[in-house]
Amino acid sequence: MDPSFSQWIRPLVAVTVGSLIAFRAHRKNSLSTSGAIAGFFVMSLHVFVGFRFAAMIFAFFFTSSALTKKGQDTKRLIDPEFKQGGQRNWIQVLANSGIASVLIVALWVLTEGKDQCMNSKDSALITALIGGVIGHYCCCNGDTWSSELGVLSNDRPRLITTFKPVRKGTNGGVTKTGLLAAAAGGSVIGVSYVLLELLTIRCGSDRVLKQLLVIPLTTVAGLCGSIIDSLLGATLQFSGFCSIRQKVVGNPGTTVKRISGLSILDNNAVNFVSILLTTILTSIACLYIF
Incomplete structure (x- = not known):
């Protein structure tokens, strides 16, 4: 360049x-x-x-924003914190991009601003950092797609820890539609990354097939990220049914009957921890694959 x-x-x-x-x-x-x-x-x-990193955050932001606005009338009846258009504040933005931002700054410093392909034989650290960024956005996109489409499913969600049916909006409740959406959300991140890498970086003909392996990896990462998020939500995030509001809420109260979870993490904290874990796991996987 x-x-x-x-x-x-x-x-x-x-x-x-x-x-x-x-x-x-x-x-x-x-x-x-x-x-x-x-x-x-x-x-x-x-x-x-790097444009490939921009491609991932844009894929996450635009597709998730579009799905957030889908079925808003239904979501308004379920979500006690519903906001028209799904407005996200700075805390939510950083919860969904902070770790990746730190990783790409580290990449920029280590590579002196030069784009490099994932190749653990040349640099395990660079490969791990790039894999971490990929895993980060797979978790973000997979979990958002799962939540936004799963709540619109006709299937009744089941708590991921017990598989018992729960009300829509319960943290840790999963549906088949939501799980499939999580995998699809992850694959979209993989496709966006691979396309931009192929268009902007020369990795050598022997690396092309390896680059394509990013797509199935991101599909799994999107699904795993959503599952981790659901496990944390079902155990460390409170869910209860408010008899007055007739909705599932995230805080205990005199009119709230507990459904599941402890009041240890809020939604932003659950997102952050699930993203961190998925980032680490994907980073390790990339070291073995690439």
């Missing part, structure tokens, strides 16, 4: 793309004001470090 492009044009492109997407997301109620500000910095960073 021409050094002058990296030095001048790439930062300009990153800031321009980040600001346009953040502004559009704010106008469409996908992000609150604080979320748009955080989103601007996060998306600009991803574009600056």
